[in-house]
Amino acid sequence: MKEANQGMFLFQRRKAIFLNRQEKGMFIVRNEYTRKNECQKGDTGMQDEFKSTTVNQIPVHYISTPKYKTNFIAIYIRQPLKEEDHTQVALLPYVLKRGTAHHPTAKSIERAFNDLYGAMFTVDVMKRGEEQVLVFRLQLANEKFLSAQEPLFEKGIQLLSEILLQPRLENGVFLDRHVELEKDLLARKLSQIKDDKIRYAGKRCVEEMFKEEPYRLFAYGDAEQLEQISPESLYTYYQKSLTSHPVDVFVVGDVPEQKIEDIMAKYLSWPRQANNEPSPTSLGRAVTEIRQVIEKTKISQGKLHIGCRTQTIYADDDYVPLLVFNGLFGGFSHSKLFRNVRERESLAYYISSSIESHKGFMMIMSGIDFKHFNKTVTIIQDQLDQVKKGQITDEELNQTKAMLINQIKESNDQPFQLMERMYHGIVGGKMRSGNQLMDQINKVRKEDVVKVADKIQIDTIYFLTSNEVGEGDGLFETRV
Amino acid sequence: MRWVKVMGFSKLEFDQLQETLYHEQLENGLNVYVLPKKGFNKTYATFSTKYGSIDNHFVNLDGQTVKVPDGIAHFLEHKLFEEEQGDVFDQFSRYGAQANAFTSFNMTSYLFSCTDHVHQNLITLLDFVQNPYFTDQSVEKEKGIIEQEIRMYQDNPDWRVYFGLIQAMYHRLPVKIDIAGTVESIYQINKELLYTCYYTFYHPSNMLLFVVGAVNPEEILELVRENQAKKNFPAAPEIKRFFEDEPPTVKEKKYTVDLNVDTPKILLGYKENRIGLQDQAMLKQELATEILLDMIVGPTSDLYEQLMEEGLIDDSFSCDYNVEKQYGFSMIGGTSKEPEALLERIKNVFSQASQHGLDEEEFERIRKQKIGHFLKALNSPEFIATQFTRYKFNHINLFDVVPVLESIRFEDISNRLAEHVREDAFAACIVH
Numbered sequence: 001m002k003e004a005n006q007g008m009f010l011f012q013r014r015k016a017i018f019l020n021r022q023e024k025g026m027f028i029v030r031n032e033y034t035r036k037n038e039c040q041k042g043d044t045g046m047q048d049e050f051k052s053t054t055v056n057q058i059p060v061h062y063i064s065t066p067k068y069k070t071n072f073i074a075i076y077i078r079q080p081l082k083e084e085d086h087t088q089v090a091l092l093p094y095v096l097k098r099g100t101a102h103h104p105t106a107k108s109i110e111r112a113f114n115d116l117y118g119a120m121f122t123v124d125v126m127k128r129g130e131e132q133v134l135v136f137r138l139q140l141a142n143e144k145f146l147s148a149q150e151p152l153f154e155k156g157i158q159l160l161s162e163i164l165l166q167p168r169l170e171n172g173v174f175l176d177r178h179v180e181l182e183k184d185l186l187a188r189k190l191s192q193i194k195d196d197k198i199r200y201a202g203k204r205c206v207e208e209m210f211k212e213e214p215y216r217l218f219a220y221g222d223a224e225q226l227e228q229i230s231p232e233s234l235y236t237y238y239q240k241s242l243t244s245h246p247v248d249v250f251v252v253g254d255v256p257e258q259k260i261e262d263i264m265a266k267y268l269s270w271p272r273q274a275n276n277e278p279s280p281t282s283l284g285r286a287v288t289e290i291r292q293v294i295e296k297t298k299i300s301q302g303k304l305h306i307g308c309r310t311q312t313i314y315a316d317d318d319y320v321p322l323l324v325f326n327g328l329f330g331g332f333s334h335s336k337l338f339r340n341v342r343e344r345e346s347l348a349y350y351i352s353s354s355i356e357s358h359k360g361f362m363m364i365m366s367g368i369d370f371k372h373f374n375k376t377v378t379i380i381q382d383q384l385d386q387v388k389k390g391q392i393t394d395e396e397l398n399q400t401k402a403m404l405i406n407q408i409k410e411s412n413d414q415p416f417q418l419m420e421r422m423y424h425g426i427v428g429g430k431m432r433s434g435n436q437l438m439d440q441i442n443k444v445r446k447e448d449v450v451k452v453a454d455k456i457q458i459d460t461i462y463f464l465t466s467n468e469v470g471e472g473d474g475l476f477e478t479r480v
Numbered sequence: 481m482r483w484v485k486v487m488g489f490s491k492l493e494f495d496q497l498q499e500t501l502y503h504e505q506l507e508n509g510l511n512v513y514v515l516p517k518k519g520f521n522k523t524y525a526t527f528s529t530k531y532g533s534i535d536n537h538f539v540n541l542d543g544q545t546v547k548v549p550d551g552i553a554h555f556l557e558h559k560l561f562e563e564e565q566g567d568v569f570d571q572f573s574r575y576g577a578q579a580n581a582f583t584s585f586n587m588t589s590y591l592f593s594c595t596d597h598v599h600q601n602l603i604t605l606l607d608f609v610q611n612p613y614f615t616d617q618s619v620e621k622e623k624g625i626i627e628q629e630i631r632m633y634q635d636n637p638d639w640r641v642y643f644g645l646i647q648a649m650y651h652r653l654p655v656k657i658d659i660a661g662t663v664e665s666i667y668q669i670n671k672e673l674l675y676t677c678y679y680t681f682y683h684p685s686n687m688l689l690f691v692v693g694a695v696n697p698e699e700i701l702e703l704v705r706e707n708q709a710k711k712n713f714p715a716a717p718e719i720k721r722f723f724e725d726e727p728p729t730v731k732e733k734k735y736t737v738d739l740n741v742d743t744p745k746i747l748l749g750y751k752e753n754r755i756g757l758q759d760q761a762m763l764k765q766e767l768a769t770e771i772l773l774d775m776i777v778g779p780t781s782d783l784y785e786q787l788m789e790e791g792l793i794d795d796s797f798s799c800d801y802n803v804e805k806q807y808g809f810s811m812i813g814g815t816s817k818e819p820e821a822l823l824e825r826i827k828n829v830f831s832q833a834s835q836h837g838l839d840e841e842e843f844e845r846i847r848k849q850k851i852g853h854f855l856k857a858l859n860s861p862e863f864i865a866t867q868f869t870r871y872k873f874n875h876i877n878l879f880d881v882v883p884v885l886e887s888i889r890f891e892d893i894s895n896r897l898a899e900h901v902r903e904d905a906f907a908a909c910i911v912h
Contacts, residue, residue, distance in 0.1 A: 048521075067519040069497075069855045107785040114780055114845045118852030141852040145496060147886075185794050188743060192815060195741045197635045298740040301631035334573040343567065346624030349632055367632045395574075402576030402596075409595035410522040410578075413861075 048412040049433065050250070050422055055261060056269040061422060062251040062260050063415070069145055071153050071253030072415040073138040073160065075268075076423055078246045080278035081130045081214045087221030088229050088237050089132050091179075091186055093123035095234065098178040099168035103159075112159055117141040119156050121163075127219040128427045129281030129313075129358025134241075136160065137416060142254050153255055154263055161267035164242075173235040183226045190223045197303050197464060202365065205305035205462035208293045213284055215359050244274045248426060252415035280429070281358050283311060287457040296467040303464040304376060306364040311455040314357040314428030320440040321448035325456075326355045327400035328449070329387055330364060334399045336383040337364070345379065347372050357424055362456065370469045377461060387453045392446050405438050489701055494879050497858065501879070502697040504705075508713045509685025511872070512704050514697040515864060523598045523693030524861035527609050528589040530688075530873045531681035534654040534806065535586075539720040540676050548677060549668040551661015554583040555626060556674050560590070560609060562618050568608040577601040585655050586804055587873060589866065598695060599703055606689070606707050612678045614671040623666055630660050637911045640737050641745040644909030645811060648735035649751040652724040655807050683716035684708065688872055690865040723806055728753045730907040737911045746819035748826060748908035750900050752808025759875045763884050766803050767850070768896045769810065771888065773799040774846045776833050777812055781842075783829045792822050805874060810900065819910045830901050838897065840890050847885055854881050 050061040079089050103109045113119040117140075124135040140156040143149050168175050194200045203218060210216035249268060251260050287309055312322045330337035330353025341351040351366040368376050411417040412434065425431040432440070489504035502514040533554065537547045561568045561581070572579040577594035590609050594601050633639045643658060650656040660666075691700050730751050757765055777783055777799050787793040796814035816822045857863045868878040 065519070068859050070859060105785065106788070107780055107782075110780045111845060114849040116852070117855075118849030120853070120856065139856055141855045145498070145855055146851070147496075181789065181791075184791055188794055188815070188817070192741075192743045195637050195743065198632075300634045301628060332573060333569040333579070339567075342625055346621050347628070349625050349629035367628055369628070369631075395570075399570070399573035403573055403578070406576035406578065406593075406595050410593060412521045 048418060050418070051257070053261060055249075055264040057272045057275070058247050058249055058264075058268070060249045060251065060260065060264055061419075062257065063253075063418070064255060064257050064260070065252065066254045067413075068253060068415065069142055071140045071142055071156075071255060072251070072419075073140075073157065073253075074250045074416065074419050075136045075160070075164070076248045076250070076419075077134040077241060078128075078278055078427070079132045079134065079241060081127065081132045081217055083214070083217060084225075085237065086132055086217045086219075087186075087225040088234050089134065089241075090125045090219065090221035091182055091226075091229060091234065092238055092241075093125065093134055093136065094182045094185065095174055095178055096163050096167055096238075097121075097123060098182065099175065100162040101166040101168060102162060104168050109159075109163070116150075116152050116156055116159070117146060119152070119159075121160070125219050127215075127217075128424070129356075130214045131278045131281070131358075131427060132217075132219060133423075133427075136164070140253075144254070153253070153259075157263050157267050164268075165270055169235075170231075174231040174238075176231050179229070179231045179234060183229060186221065187223050187226055190218075190220060194297075197297070197299055198365070198367070201303035201305050201462060201464040202363065204293070204295065204464070205307050205363065205460055208291065208462060209307040209361075209460035210284070213282065215281070215284070215361070242270065243272055244276045246275055246277055247272075248423065250415075250419040250422070252418065281313070283313065283360050284309060286311075287459045290458050291460045293460065293462045295462070295464050296469070297464060299464060299466050301367045302370045302373060302466070304364075304366045304368055304373065305462045305464075306377070306380065306458060307460040307462070308362040308364065309457050309459050310355060310360045310362050310452075311457075312452055313360050314424060315430040318448065318452045319357070320437065321444050321452040322355060323404055324397070324400055324441060324444045325387065325449050325453050326353055326362065327404055328392065328396045329353050329383065329453075332400065332403050334396065334403075336386065336396075337366075337380065340379055340383055341366060341376060345375075347376050347379075358428055370465050373463055373465070381458070384453070384456065384458070388450065388456075390446060390450045392449060397444075397446060397449070401441050401444070404441050408434050408438055492879075497855075497879065497882070499858075499879070502701065504701055506684070506705060506708050508708055508711075509683070509716070510704075510708060511688045512701060513688070513690045513868065513872075514695060514700045515690075515692040516695055516697050517693050517861065520694050520861070521595045522593055522861060523595070523691065523695055524591065524593045524865055525602055525605060525689070525691045526589045526591040526865040526869060527605050527689050528587050528687060528869045528873075529681050530586065530686050531588055531677070532584050532586040533657060533659040534723075535681065535721050536654050536657070537722040538680060539717075541679050541717070545722070546676060548673055549661065550657045550665040551626070551630075551659070552669055552673060552677055553588055554660050555622065555666060555669050556677055557581050557583045557588050557590075558622050558626060559614055559619065559674060560612060560678075562613060563608060563611065564613050568604065571604050571608075572601060575600050575604075577604075579605075583659055585659065587870060589869065591865070593693075593861070595694070598693075599699075602691065602700070602703060603707060606704070609682070610684075610711060612675065612682075614674050616671055619669065619671050619674065623669075626660060626666050627663050630658070630663055630666070633658075633660065637739055637741050637745050640739060641747045641813070641909050641911045642811070644735050644737050644911065645747040645749060645907060646809070648732045648907040648909050649730045649749075649809055650807070651727055651731045653726045653807055654723070680719065684713055685716055686719060688869050690869055692861045692864050726807070729904045733907055735907070735909045737909065739911050741911060743815050743817055744819045745813070745815050745911040746822060746908060747811050747813035748823055748906070749810040749812055750902065751905040751907065752803060752810075752900065753902065753905060754899055755803075755808055756805060757803075758805060760880065760884060762803060762805075762874055763871070763876045763880060764888065764892070765808075765896070766801060767881070767885055768888050768892045769801040769803070769900055771843065771846050771850065772838075772893050772896045772900070773801060773810055773812065774849075775838055775842050775893065776829055777826060778846065780845065783825070787822070787825065792816055792818055792825065813908075823908050827906070833897060834901060838890075838893060843890050843893055847888065850885055851882060854885070 575597035577592040579592040799812040
């Protein structure tokens with residue numbers, strides 16, 4: 001089941017409660033810390049390191065390995081995050097999936113992928129700082145495990161190339177019907193966000209906190225802008241993006257290096273002009289006053305989201321201490337937030353913090369009883385203050401380092417995660433190999449954590465509560 | 481596939497998949513499986529008991545028949561993490577392991593993943609699950625946490641529509657009970673009840689340990705042997721579970737939930753009538769029914785394309801089939817602004833298929849797709865361990881999936897259509 005995610009808060013929870021075809025049936029997990037966390041992001045380990053080459057001016061990063069039963073391909077295209085463009089960027093990959101010159105409908109594309117032993121093709125739009133990134137991912141069975149031998153890798157790339165380079169056109173632009181269908185689907189997707197209360201609260205917190213900055217924009221666009229999008233405007237934008245925005249191609253699998261280069265040259269070459277790098281993300285303002293936003297709806301549990309400014313981004317030297325800070329503050333089940341809010345006070349089932357790497361943003365989130373708003377916020381603030389005062393035990397520090405290092409090593413087994421990690425380095429303008437990252441984590445001292453914690457300020461406290469809670473009940477007095 | 485018998489344990493080799501599975505049943509009855517994965521950094525281990533939310537009526541070790549409060553299997557799963565010396569998570573964190581657990585209708589699993597200190601973490605896993613420690617105070621404290629967990633699910637329309645459909649289908653079978661119980665039922669749980677459930681269902685002979693990843697299988701088997709030999713488990717009587725008779729018809733044709741959502745959610749499906757299967761027969765039924773559903777309403781079906789064109793569905797639309805020994809059901813649906821119209825269209829397409837038959841070409845295409853998806857899933861240690869265990873509890877071997885898929889014939893799908901798709905087995909749930 002496809003998930004429209006806001007990028008940084010990918011929870012296993014969603015996987016657990018949806019009907020999942022891989023893990024049959026329904027189950028509920030004990031805690032939510034098995035999520036894909038931003039703080040995993042780094043580069044690759046030694047055994048699983050990408051090599052890079054350039055084919056027709058496009059960087060191709062690849063690992064040739066017999067480790068997996070499938071081959072993995074991804075194409076990333078960077079876009080500046082802009083009010084006037086972000087909705088059409090969000091729409092684009094879905095229109096491309098609608099039809100090609102040879103496969104005129106979504107159904108015929110699906111069938112073509114199925115014929116390649118259930119090749120899995122997905123598209124995604126995500127936010128990386130103040131950039132919006134289009135991602136096309138393809139996973140193909142390795143033919144050596146099949147009774148019937150077919151050149152699946154080549155056929156898969158050929159189909160991917162068709163989707164990107166030979167979309168179905170009418171009068172030289174996208175098919176009107178396809179654009180209309182996808183506009184309608186996107187409009188529905190956007191209006192349904194309020195049905196997933198945790199996600200809605202997260203989105204609202206970001207909108208409030210970054211009111212004055214492009215980071216407020218949602219990766220999936222804005223329903224009000226859909227009307228202005230036409231097949232012409234969308235196609236023009238796509239052509240510009242394809243020829244002049246930065247593109248990166250990743251391949252991981254049991255394919256010899258030469259074959260990767262040959263197939264890329266054969267199927268994924270198109271005329272490129274400039275390589276317009278988006279302008280760097282602004283770090284944003286210092287906090288002068290904590291903003292508090294209370295919203296009401298029909299709900300049985302309050303959703304608390306606290307947005308903080310870390311003033312630390314991927315390229316900074318203290319990015320690594322920030323990873324350690326997040327781990328011991330709210331990133332794991334031995335963290336201060338989990339131990340105090342959940343285990344000691346029984347206030348919540350989920351409570352966590354996670355960091356975003358390019359904007360200097362940290363989100364704390366929890367689901368609590370409406371009446372425990374004040375109490376929970378106070379505990380969270382106290383725990384943050386404790387770290388700032390250096391109240392960190394050696395045990396906490398060592399556990400966090402062990403957990404972070406484990407995450408880096410584990411993700412070396414997951415090609416799409418490896419690609420994500422390297423891409424953080426590309427967007428963040430600083431490459432850190434997995435080994436460097438692990439080395440730096442090991443060297444983080446308590447003082448480094450305190451120093452990075454000291455820069456962190458709570459910016460916005462957002463609470464989605466029940467409309468049955470009366471005015472003034474337990475509203476929080478902000479303190480700066 | 482071939483079996484090789486080596487000292488005490490056996491090796492099962494799957495040539496085409498290039499996997500070797502090691503297995504040993506220990507003296508205390510515990511089944512241990514190890515699947516080494518070359519080139520992987522990560523090791524993933526699950527320690528599971530064949531005990532889930534539906535096992536709420538059984539004979540305890542004193543020979544008395546007991547009925548326990550809803551949600552207790554899940555509550556027990558939470559509480560096992562607490563030891564006299566403190567929380568087990570601390571021990572796992574020290575050795576860089578991510579630990580977790582989950583409870584389903586039929587099983588409870590405790591698990592960790594790590595890249596270093598595998599032996600140490602495995603010992604922690606075995607020891608904490610086999611050392612229950614409950615106090616009145618800690619049981620009380622957990623109630624607040626689980627209450628918040630239940631409320632989180634109550635706010636989730638996908639969860640509500642899923643359970644709503646099961647509740648529409650089932651009259652009496654405890655599959656209709658929410659896995660976590662209710663805010664009321666969990667307050668009836670106490671430490672004595674937890675011990676009763678624990679000692680009934682956590683005997684090693686009712687459990688399975690699966691280790692997959694960067695391991696030496698013989699070392700792992702030796703470690704587990706040694707660890708288990710140090711512990712005493714009195715011989716366990718055979719577990720007796722009771723389930724009330726469930727009529728083949730559904731309880732309610734249509735069940736609605738009012739959650740004030742922006743766009744309604746709908747799930748509908750057929751309650752399985754052919755139950756009680758185990759072994760390859762169950763696997764074949766599961767795979768054949770999945771193929772059937774994909775052929776009729778899956779993303780490459782004509783109906784899917786039409787519904788998409790008409791705006792009746794979006795990409796949340798999906799279908800699935802669940803079968804266990806006591807129950808089974810198909811589930812089709814997603815988000816739709818016109819759930820009633822969608823319901824009629826889906827019912828129609830099934831009756832059309834029943835009258836006019838199915839497309840053999842599409843059958844071949846879907847079968848291929850399923851083989852490819854299975855290979856993809858074998859990259860995932862989580863999938864292998866969880867799915868292997870679930871299948872084994874039903875006497876199925878996970879690595880039989882490809883041969884069984886290859887053995888399924890077009891007639892099998894037509895037979896499934898006739899058996900599974902019956903008017904009196906149809907139910908729907910709509911969340912408004």
